[in-house]
Amino acid sequence: MTRLARTADRVATGSQIAIRRVAARAAAWCARGRRDDLTGWRAALGCWLRLALLALGGYLLWRLVRAVPNLLWLLTAGWLVAAWRAGRKAPAPAAEDAPAEPDVEAVRALLLEAMGDADAVHLRTVLAHLQERGQGKGWTVADLRARLEALHIPVQPKVKVPGSKSPTRGVRRADLAPSPAVAEEASRASSTAA
Structure with a gap:
């Protein structure tokens, strides 16, 4: 595997890991909005409110990028750095003499x-x-x-x-x-x- 291919693989793997982490953290944050002292739909209002805040944040970020397109360069650079760091911690590809998948x-x-x-x-x-x-x-x-x-x-x-x-x-x-x-x-x- 060439150096360029290894770099691309690390960024791709890191991007997948970073996406899973961000999604898991967002889902956990939304789930913490559920109230145990209420039942039914009222108990889930906190979850829906947090989900609406996430959607509003995404919309505002989209509007900001539309207003200032050069901001996308900074966001892309930040994402590449995060993906590079997450890809470093990813498990190495399985070698031929590596142990088999768990039973x-x-x-x-x-x-x-x-x-x-x-x-x-x-x-x-x-x-x-x-x-x-x-x-x-x-x-x-x-x-x-x-x-x-x-x-x-x-x-x-x-x-x-x-x-x-x-x-x-x-x-x-x-x-x-x-x-x-x-x-x-x-x-x-x-x-x-x-």
Whole structure:
């Protein structure tokens, strides 16, 4: 890979990471507007207000760029710097002798272990659980979510866990049903035992 290709790859990867981080932070900020002391649509008014503020900020930025087009050069330079920095922390491309992708069943077992007796677990709890074991160093919740979705493990946008103040991204026990191959093996084992 040439130096120019490596640079472009780092900026592209960094842009993806930066977009996920900005979106995750905006979504978390909007979700914190939900009030627990109210129910129904009134509880979500804070979320809608924060979403409207984000939309208004985007509109005002667009109007500012339309009024002063040279500002776009500064915004582009700022974005490139942010993408370059985020791309530096991105995992290196997999080498041929790198370990294989994690087994889906092992990841499900890890999620169930982090979940304990609860019906769901937040991704930040899973990430802390991984980092206690010396894995996932430097990962963010968005990185963990992307890896889980790549393994086809459903991540729900709003999961409420007992003891937490607000719902956030997480995994539910009901979504961690064993894969068809494991279920087929279990049924074969029970039929041979009978």
